[in-house]
Amino acid sequence: MPDNKTFSDDQKLTFIDLFAGIGGIRLAYEKAGAQCVFSSEWDKFAQKTYEANFGELPEGDIRKIDAVTIPDFDILCAGFPCQPFSIAGVSKKLSLNKPHGFDDETQGTLFYEVLRIIRAKKPSAFFLENVKHLERHDRGRTFAIIKKSIENEGYSFFYKVINANKLVPQNRERIFMVGFRDQDITFNFPEIPDLKPKIIQILEDDVPEKYTLTDHLWNYLQNYAEKHRKKGNGFGFGLVNTESYCRTLSARYYKDGSEILIPQEGKNPRRLTPRECARLQGYPDTFKIPVSDTQAYKQFGNSVAVPLIEILAREVVRTLQPECETEAVAKQAPLSKFGVKPSE
The missing domain is CATH 3.90.120.10 (DNA Methylase, subunit A, domain 2)
Known part of the structure; x- marks a missing residue:
């Protein structure tokens, strides 16, 4: 594995936007001062909205994209769909001397595509988002496989379920997973300010x-x-x-x-x-x-709460560049500009 990358204060971090939807994660990471170098989204209607707002048409089905064709990048971002993981039959496969465990269990699932690109490109960090139920799916075994598989690639793994209702006026709990190839890095999920949105x-x-x-x-x-x-x-x-x-x-x-x-x-x-x-x-x-x-x-309905992602993105960027307060971050508009007016 290559040495962990270090970043100069004036270097702009790059990211890729997988399962991009209409670009909510991209919008937040760009607000945090990072630059998108690749996007992928298979739905043609979401592609249309993405292109209208970002000026580029995302690549299609991630399963058909060779990782070699993806530009180098610093942060992998993905709001991947959670598909069921099959755990049953490991003992039988062992007895038949057939493949088992993570690689076998997740063939065909979309999380495997995230892992495939992490393995091939070895980014400095990843940022994943999913429904909060992922943590409890199949009595916690699905989440355990995800966590262990990423750690097996040499990454740290931090996660937290956060409700966006302090920033946008809806009850929206999601699980966020963040990790770094430099396992000496400690990541703390930031406190979320309460804008008391209505x-x-x-x-x-x-x-x-x-x-x-x-x-x-x-x-x-x-x-x-x-x-x-x-x-x-x-x-x-x-x-x-x-x-x-x-x-x-x-x-x-x-x-x-x-x-x-x-x-x-x-x-x-x-x-x-x-x-x-x-x-x-x-x-x-x-x-x-x-x-x-x-x-x-x-x-x-499928998208993310952009202001919450922005706060988390800022912390990921700050963690990778602890001495750097980029001009883009310093001059960014307040969170209330994201469609929610401050409470009187």
Whole structure:
């Protein structure tokens, strides 16, 4: 393994953006002063949004990309999808003298592609994001495999579940994993400032009528919720208190918007607009939305809370360059510029 890389104070760190989606992680790392040198995203609609905002079309399916063609970089960033890991049958494979363990168990999974590129390119650091359930999936065995496999490549491994609701007005818990090839580096997840964001801060002033629920859909949602209430279940729509935060925005929001509904005086509640969804994830209003409402809802539901990623990205950059406060970081706009106005 090559010696650990050292960085001069004026050197700009580089990163790659895997499973890039619409570029939320990229936006945050660029705000932290780093430079993106490669991106990959297979979904054609997400590619369209990414290209509209960053001026480049991401490479397609990561499984078809030879690591040799990826430029050298310092930080691997990936919000990889979590697919089930098969653990069963190790004893049987041992008895048959067949491959087993990590390499065998994860063939075909998308995390394996992250590991493949780490192994080939040996970056100085990695930054991974996933749903918080990853830590408990398959009674913790999936996460244990991920952690051990990265450590086996010679990296440290730090992780933490963090809720973005101090920065954006939604309950959004995610697990973040950070590690360094220099195992003498200690990484501390930073404290998250509480901006006390409220839903009312991300709402548009003039919303088209098409976002108001029809009588048919509103009656259906109310009846559905009542049916489950009688059964003692918690299923139902989420009518938002606009002075607080809301439920997690999901990729299924396009179906009926039921998890986050905005009350309206004298008429049925409405769903969020795509721009409001962008703001809910901390995207600036300059972020272009060149796709249909349906695709936009999916994209923002699958995305990251940008202000939270920015804080973590700054700490990763600072950890690699402890003596360097880059001009880009020093002059960056406050976090409230990410679509969430400061509380009065």
